[in-house]
Amino acid sequence: MTQETVEKVVIFFAGDSGDGIQLTGSQFTNTAALYGNDLSTFPDFPAEIRAPQGTLAGVSGFQISFGSTEIFTPGDECDVLVVMNVAALKANLKRLKKGGAIILNTDGFDKRNLRLAGFADDENPLTDNSLADYRVSEMNVTKLTRECLVDVTLGVKEKDRCKNMFVLGFVYWMYNRSLEHTIDFLKQKFNSKPDVLEANTRVLKAGYNFANTCEISSSRFDVKPAKMASGTYRNIMGNQATAMGLIAASQQSGLDLFYGSYPITPASDILHELAKHKNFSVRSFQAEDEIAAVSASIGASFGGALGVTATSGPGVALKGEAIGLAFMLELPLIIVNVQRGGPSTGLPTKTEQADLLQAMYGRNGEAPVPVISASTPSDCFEATLDACRIAIEHMTPVFFLSDGYIANGAEPWLFPQSKDLQSIKVPMTKKENTDYLPYKRDDKLVREWAIPGMSGLEHRVGGLEKEDLTGNVSYDSGNHELMVKTRAEKVERIADFIPNQELDAGSEKATVLVLAWGSTYGAIKTAVKELLAEGYSVAHAHLRYINPFPKNLESLIRAYDKVLIPEINNGQLIKLIRDKYVIDAIPMNKIQGIPFEAREIKNRIIELHDGE
């Protein structure tokens, strides 16, 4: 046996959706995080909840990249592939690098599983030499798990449910990890079921000991803690961070949070998370449909709450008319879009950035809405809080764009203290304001807010064109033009209240600028960092504010010869940049429902850099 120290490892866990893969992955993640590794994870769910067992469609996966160095993405190629059955192997072998390790459950390679995974009767990857390029560790996980639980009174089904713990124990040994965190977790999870707790713990240890004593695994690896900024960290997923950002905004503004939502992948976890926090006065409301969800949120905002609705692209399509109403009423409203593959129902469990133009333009009439985006799982927190600040302080609906990749991805987070968070000033009028006019504006062009309960400030608002100042219905043509321009200018002036765009890496004198937004951050960051170390002249700017753009954006990008815009869509930010600045940026698009790999971006930058 050898013991090796490595800087970074990418593991992919895969199995049937009933195999507990997500739990296995998240346990490994938390243990790695507590050990001090930097990391990034990404779950790969099957599209159907109950796809037939043993089939390719039923494979659930979880990828983690962890290391003693900075980690920005879940990794391109995997070093280790852990598979519970042959379908999981077949679906994911392409992710494994040549020479990588495969840990497999031979019980998942029987006749039935082979047939379900689409192998012919005489085919079996275990015997046909097709895995010769890899280091394979075979074990009868199901059989070993059952043996270890012979004297336990659980049914076979329940015993088999522990087999993910065997694999987890095995991998813990390989990477020299303590079982302590997972045992604590099991104690909490099964505190009312002592026999299930005992079974899981026993199997976890059995897997660990099996790795220690058997001959099949020849090496053990050390991945030292990463050198990260000092402070206290936790692990965070994007949707969780979004939920926390909303609660933080409610606290910072003093407005109660109302969250109206209709279940939709991949946004539902925000609803689940918020529903847990009613002790923050969160009013979560599962509406009858997408339209009701946004409408109820508008009603709540009208009453003086912070109205928020979240969904994915198809839901935004349904909410369009109501968002136009909120725009006309000039009330705070947050629309969270956790983007997924489109159009139509598209690829619900896959990621995409194809709803940017929908956020920008998807309404009737002239209705510009600010657009804010998040770039990593933890960035969802601050970006959400920022979106809420803009919505409240500027009395406008605001789009917050996340996507399936960062919503479900996780990373360590140097979480902030509440005292360091930005405060939010609510433009509520004074109770004694005797000459209140609903559509009188301040120098930001923001109207003052008066809510029901404020005596003497009774007024009516609505979706019909408003008369300047009074807000009365007006069909006057001159007034309409004035109001359209004023509302647009109000959104433009938000640029005065957001920071200038900064470079994430590289210098203003570089040859190539990579300009991007959203979840492409990690892959670009990794690529640019490596290229800078290799001496390439490249810089990276990553946008949070897409509407309006930061004021210095034009001058910033004009300094570069070549501006590359990678997006997980068919070219959307690039349309906005070309339209606004008439700069001929260079598109780079991937539309496969999966994120960019760092090496893809790297190769493209090199091509551009060296002159194509």
Added chain:
Amino acid sequence: MENKVYTAKDFSSDQEVRWCPGCGDYSILKQVQSVMPEINVPKEDIVFISGIGCSSRFPYYMETFGMHSIHGRATAIASGLKAARPDLSVWIITGDGDSLSIGGNHLIHLLRRNFDTNVLLFNNQIYGLTKGQYSPTSEKGKKTKSTPMGSIDHPFNPLALCMGADATFIARTMDRDPKHMREMLMRSNNHKGTSLLEIYQNCNVFNDGAFFGMTDKATKMNQTLFLEHGQPLVFGENKDKGIRLDGFKPIIVSLEDCSIDELWIHNEKDRVKAGLLTRFFDADFPRPFGVFYSEDRPTYEDALVQQIDDAMQQKGQGNLDDLLKGSNTWTID
């Protein structure tokens, strides 16, 4: 809270009322404005929310808080408002197209959730604002601009639909009977939960006389039946007819042949009988007016506030720093 004394005039806004002359909406506006001083709510705590349609202009004419929203969504907007602000008196103004066609989904969900709001459903059996297409309550065969050969749609029976959605209060009145309307508005207001008041409203421009038989002196006594809790179902020119129940089958009887003791006694709390009453919907039976059904059921907003209180009791008021920290942290020096 000091109780201001209001008059109907205090509830009239400075906006010019713009319905067609002779429209039934005028009467409804007047009765609502005259009932408002009696509900004992400061006017800053009253909100009128409407969707789209002729009736939905209503909030502009009320000197309260108000929102003229988008087609069909007033019910959903009011739900969010009431969830956020249970202290407010919330009134939803809607029409037959707004609430039963484009907003049908939100109406039934409002009713089952039982937010304490008052729905005034102006039913004129036509699309007025868009100039005269048939509506989901227009009778079969109706000739309109969009149905030159007659409508082939089976119409909704609004109150039967609302019973089906487990509404806790349903009632009917008409624009031509101000006194009854005021009484029904008060009953709606006093009901804790969603009250659904259907108001037969004449659109004299596109559907004049839709309810003629029920409002005209010569016919109305025979075609209408006014419900009163605990009272027998009696109607007719000389109060000479009644309804008797034969099992679950209503039968019209003459009081000459049948003693008043044998008649169906109206009971607002009886869901099954209320269901039967909503089915008095064709020419064979007089059309009932009044409160069909009324039930006490916890409101959504009360249950929501209760959960918030319970969560605070169990976990203590939320602490942002604890939330940010979560349960697993590690420190790097």
